[in-house]
Amino acid sequence: MSNEPLLNNLLLRQDTWRGRNRSLRRHVIATGNENLDRLLLGGWPVSALTELVTQQDGIGELSLLLPTVKHYASENKLCVWLDPPYQPYAPSLVNEGVPLDKLLIVRSKNSKEWLWAAEQSIRGKALLFAWANRAQPRYSALRKLQLAATESLAPVFLFSPPNALKAHSPALLRLELESLEPNILSVTLHKLRGKMPGAKTQITLGERTTERILLDKLPVNIQYPKMPQTDFPLVQKDDIQHLNT
Amino acid sequence: MKEPLANIQKQTHQIDHDIWLYIHLPQLAIEAVAANLITPLKDGPVAVASVQRNAQRINCCNLNAKAWGVEPLLSLSTALAICPDLTVLAKNTHQEQQLLQQLALIAYRFSPNVIIDTDGLWLDLSGCAQLFNGYSNLLKKLYTQLSAQSIIAVSGVGKSPLAAKLLCGHEFHHYLPSKLEIQHALLATTLNKLPSTAKQQQNFKQLGLATIGDLLTLPRSALSQRFNSDLMNTLQLLQGEKPSLLRHFKPANEFHDKIQNPQGLYNKESLLFPMKTLLQRLCQYLMARQCYSRKIVWQFEPLLGNQQSMSITLSGNNHGWSSLLSLSRLKLERLELPRSIEQISLFCDQFMVMPGLSFDLFGDQITLQENTSELIDNLNARLGVEALSRPTINAEHLPELAGNIASIEKLIGSEQQLGQAQKPLWLLPEPAPVRLHNRQLYWRKPLTIVSGPERLCGNWWQSEQQRDYYLACDSKGARYWLFRESTSKQWFVHGLFA
Numbered sequence: 070m071s072n073e074p075l076l077n078n079l080l081l082r083q084d085t086w087r088g089r090n091r092s093l094r095r096h097v098i099a100t101g102n103e104n105l106d107r108l109l110l111g112g113w114p115v116s117a118l119t120e121l122v123t124q125q126d127g128i129g130e131l132s133l134l135l136p137t138v139k140h141y142a143s144e145n146k147l148c149v150w151l152d153p154p155y156q157p158y159a160p161s162l163v164n165e166g167v168p169l170d171k172l173l174i175v176r177s178k179n180s181k182e183w184l185w186a187a188e189q190s191i192r193g194k195a196l197l198f199a200w201a202n203r204a205q206p207r208y209s210a211l212r213k214l215q216l217a218a219t220e221s222l223a224p225v226f227l228f229s230p231p232n233a234l235k236a237h238s239p240a241l242l243r244l245e246l247e248s249l250e251p252n253i254l255s256v257t258l259h260k261l262r263g264k265m266p267g268a269k270t271q272i273t274l275g276e277r278t279t280e281r282i283l284l285d286k287l288p289v290n291i292q293y294p295k296m297p298q299t300d301f302p303l304v305q306k307d308d309i310q311h312l313n314t
Numbered sequence: 315m316k317e318p319l320a321n322i323q324k325q326t327h328q329i330d331h332d333i334w335l336y337i338h339l340p341q342l343a344i345e346a347v348a349a350n351l352i353t354p355l356k357d358g359p360v361a362v363a364s365v366q367r368n369a370q371r372i373n374c375c376n377l378n379a380k381a382w383g384v385e386p387l388l389s390l391s392t393a394l395a396i397c398p399d400l401t402v403l404a405k406n407t408h409q410e411q412q413l414l415q416q417l418a419l420i421a422y423r424f425s426p427n428v429i430i431d432t433d434g435l436w437l438d439l440s441g442c443a444q445l446f447n448g449y450s451n452l453l454k455k456l457y458t459q460l461s462a463q464s465i466i467a468v469s470g471v472g473k474s475p476l477a478a479k480l481l482c483g484h485e486f487h488h489y490l491p492s493k494l495e496i497q498h499a500l501l502a503t504t505l506n507k508l509p510s511t512a513k514q515q516q517n518f519k520q521l522g523l524a525t526i527g528d529l530l531t532l533p534r535s536a537l538s539q540r541f542n543s544d545l546m547n548t549l550q551l552l553q554g555e556k557p558s559l560l561r562h563f564k565p566a567n568e569f570h571d572k573i574q575n576p577q578g579l580y581n582k583e584s585l586l587f588p589m590k591t592l593l594q595r596l597c598q599y600l601m602a603r604q605c606y607s608r609k610i611v612w613q614f615e616p617l618l619g620n621q622q623s624m625s626i627t628l629s630g631n632n633h634g635w636s637s638l639l640s641l642s643r644l645k646l647e648r649l650e651l652p653r654s655i656e657q658i659s660l661f662c663d664q665f666m667v668m669p670g671l672s673f674d675l676f677g678d679q680i681t682l683q684e685n686t687s688e689l690i691d692n693l694n695a696r697l698g699v700e701a702l703s704r705p706t707i708n709a710e711h712l713p714e715l716a717g718n719i720a721s722i723e724k725l726i727g728s729e730q731q732l733g734q735a736q737k738p739l740w741l742l743p744e745p746a747p748v749r750l751h752n753r754q755l756y757w758r759k760p761l762t763i764v765s766g767p768e769r770l771c772g773n774w775w776q777s778e779q780q781r782d783y784y785l786a787c788d789s790k791g792a793r794y795w796l797f798r799e800s801t802s803k804q805w806f807v808h809g810l811f812a
Contacts, residue, residue, distance in 0.1 A: 155740035
């Protein structure tokens with residue numbers, strides 16, 4: 070058969086659909102969360118584009134990926150953050166155990182540079198987190214990233230705004246992240262080969278005791294007694310008592 | 315029986331310790347000028363002329379020109395009359411010195427003792443055999459590398475620098491002659507090659523001395539009576555009894571090289587060829603010094619106007635000229651150049667020591683690090699240094715000072731472990747004011763305080779700030795890091811728990 074090498078090449082690619090044979094999809098890396106691993110049939114797909122649609126910033130979208138960052142950092146790989154929406158806060162990254170010298174923040178000036186930097190990072194075998202802050206990248210641009218990712222040895226993560234869900238995406242995995250209450254992230258599957266879209270799971274991010282303070286006891290919600298103005302901006306005694314409770 | 319054996323051993327011992335190779339470059343003058351030309355020379359008769367004895371005379375000519383009858387010291391007009399197609403170049407002593415320095419860099423990779431002569435190089439080969447698995451291998455490699463520079467070289471081998479130069483033949487050695495062969499050749503060398511005055515040569519003739527062998531058979535005491543001390547000195551140098559006082563070559567502390575093109579270069583594509591040549595020279599220099607460059611600087615000088623410079627920061631491990639060239643090319647695309655470029659120079663004065671290369675069990679070189687630095691260099695070259703940064707940590711209390719963003723060139727430490735209180739992953743570039751309306755905080759959405767406070771104070775000598783940090787969340791489950799300024803009682807949001 071003269072077509073055999075051609076077929077083999079096609080079958081080696083991650084984005085070739087092979088029916089319901091799940092056992093063939095084995096290039097995954099564990100997410101560090103059992104529920105999520107079950108939802109994603111093993112973990113984040115390696116050598117593929119993963120699109121994370123976050124309904125809102127600050128719901129724990131980054132904490133979800135920290136185990137993956139730590140894993141690749143321990144393999145001496147660089148993690149490139151392309152156009153993050155805010156400034157990554159170093160002390161908390163250190164507290165989480167992420168080595169800072171393995172992080173690289175890249176700021177692009179236009180969408181052309183964004184695409185170039187993303188492609189370079191993927192081809193440079195780095196772990197890429199890209200934020201589409203400008204306009205949502207075109208299908209062809211994402212397709213380019215997906216193709217580059219097939220040669221990479223790491224997953225590629227793209228963070229998109231909620232309106233991106235209306236458009237098609239060449240990403241291998243598409244997830245929607247939202248949160249109904251603090252510390253609990255609800256993940257909805259929108260696209261994954263071998264699984265029906267619409268599957269959901271809930272993830273608890275950290276078992277931190279969030280002690281709920283009665284609103285009455287907080288300085289915001291109480292009327293301050295009018296105090297005479299002092300020369301020094303001292304903390305009021307009443308305040309301290311409230312703070313200690 | 316014992317004594318002759320000991321004698322032989324002593325002799326072999328000696329040969330292992332004193333082997334000098336002299337590389338003579340008969341066409342150095344032509345090669346030096348040709349190396350700095352942007353358009354390569356044609357395959358015709360070529361000669362270099364300079365002013366000698368009050369006239370323009372041929373200094374050096376190639377084989378093609380010799381076939382026409384052109385020879386050194388012929389006046390230029392005669393030479394042109396004999397051979398009208400002769401390409402005549404002006405002698406450039408500076409370029410010759412430059413070429414010799416470059417070749418010395420190559421030679422330096424074969425021997426730790428290299429001496430530069432006016433038109434050749436000396437290499438002390440003693441003790442270099444083992445590294446190259448035998449002298450013939452060493453000579454073969456050396457010859458290949460010299461030929462790669464399109465250099466015509468002939469060699470001589472002797473037990474002292476002077477002897478090696480006297481024994482220089484018409485071709486390059488492919489194997490090392492035995493000690494006996496060297497000695498025979500030296501003794502058979504005619505005396506007119508020996509550096510001496512005309513009067514001494516006259517004396518040699520009167521004494522009936524034709525070869526060095528004749529001279530050496532005479533007792534030294536008789537010779538020293540007849541000739542002055544200079545000749546005795548020369549003889550001692552020749553025999554290797556006295557160490558040579560020539561200055562040994564050391565690679566320069568920084569790299570600086572340039573290529574000129576008087577016609578001017580008009581587009582960026584044509585700049586790449588001379589840039590490639592310069593980078594190849596840089597790589598030879600780096601290899602000889604066993605280090606990597608941290609930064610290279612290009613300078614483009616136009617015929618008129620100001621020069622333009624372009625610096626490329628390297629993170630290391632990028633020692634191949636091809637990768638340096640592609641980086642320079644990326645950077646060049648962003649550069650606005652003057653219309654025509656006359657001179658291109660390359661500087662490099664920041665180096666780092668080449669780390670020992672490690673190999674894994676199966677002999678594959680470990681190249682993980684290489685990828686990362688190559689990626690950083692690529693991004694750096696195209697997007698500029700300002701586009702790349704890295705989070706850093708400082709021993710400060712106020713969050714905006716404790717966690718910062720610094721350029722990637724700065725080395726960072728991440729040893730510090732901070733308090734146990736929850737810290738957000740995202741920090742806003744500037745604290746954003748929160749609206750307080752009817753005992754309810756609003757930032758994008760209504761906020762509810764979940765836990766806190768944690769008091770953080772700034773340094774009193776810098777800013778008198780006291781902040782109480784709270785963790786808040788909104789109805790959609792997003793968590794924020796709020797603080798209340800003690801003095802102004804104003805609420806701000808400072809971070810997001812992503």
